[in-house]
Amino acid sequence: MKKRDGYDAVMAVKARGVLYPDEQSRYVDLTQHAPSAPLAPYVEHYWCVRWRVEEVYETKVLSHPNVHLTMEPEGAFVYGVTRGLFTRKLESEAHTLGVKFRAGAFRAFSGSPVAELADRRVPAAVCFGPEVDALGRAVQSSSDPDELVALAEAFLLPRVPPHPDPDALRAAELVDLFTTGPSLFRVDEAASAAGLSVRALQRLFAEYVGATPKWVLRRARLHELASRAEHGDHVDWPALALELGYSDQSHLIRDFTAAVGEPPTRYARP
Template structure:
């Protein structure tokens, strides 16, 4: 099943195979899941994703990379045949590997050697040549995880989960009240541990839902959907969607 956030999943599914693997118990406080993507295309294909508020360590050619939260539209060109293995960290889960706030990694693709040293290069090649890619990836990660998870990071992950799943949270002040913190505290925590602002997280969750509805192929009452998602009107939804995806939602749905 194509993950939420991947645009035009009906185009994506025939040429891209996506599998996910659950982390073992010691990795659960830090890792949401491992993902393995394989593709075979006759002509180059641009996969487009409305990314989530997560940081990823990706084992790929020519070198492994750390992907900060992509606050725009993530685009990856797929050519011929290939595969990658990614570790999707929970919000705050990557914080132990750097002295920088997660906001410093936003919209960047950084060589993984900056965080894990040169040894990760050989590890990446071994992972990509193995049959079960997730197992050696976790074997590399586990010894590098802190023995005790950061309780603040765990709290922040819970906050992000609440903000992205609650159907009635649309504004930052509303979310701060629900989470029993001040707006300023929420903003500070998200800069330090997430890599995107609370406003972005709330908006991105709404856009994920709008794209998912559009991909169903059914007739959509855009004004009603805008109201359901907490927008002031349909025009507001259209502006947000167009800015993120590059096309108005009704046009996207007709493709």
């Protein structure tokens, strides 16, 4: 990790949720960069993806409960929470800079409940005005990650509110609680842990997160399941099913297959 201008760059990332990470690393270079202190309440990290492929390569991601601002070769876009399997076809040689906002934080920029962006990609100008298109062009004119992050920082800093929204901070805190080492599996359990009614928790997540508490809990289990499958040649599937709150191994297999498109035993195959 290296320091640069008050924030850190983290290199050679295997991001949780990226499927088939070893295969993807042959074609794609992914780096993550921490935000400066004033933007830390809003931005989880910046990410830069650079690729060079001779044929079309399709990436697959089990997305997190976060909104992203991206500067792609095709333009600048905002992606709401993708509740299904996110896929992207990469061609030729190019790069994209992304801003991963903290869960709950994008409400400050959207002007409306974040749930309205779910499963959508919209032109970034809808949320940030036409100036963001100039940022997108500037990002595509350089390939130096440090310079790209500096451009994004300069764009975002004047646009953040003077003080974070307490409800946004609460939403982020609860997403962390529900997704870090998943141990809560039902919405009523999650609401009890949050000290809220089920309905109040659902309203908070619709307004600030953009996905339901049930989806967040399920996605955390799938992330953990994919991670175990990637790193363990001999997974005890019945024991893992019990640990992750599934009724049995068949339930685990059905859930993973529905999300990824193949059973975990096949996904784990080297």
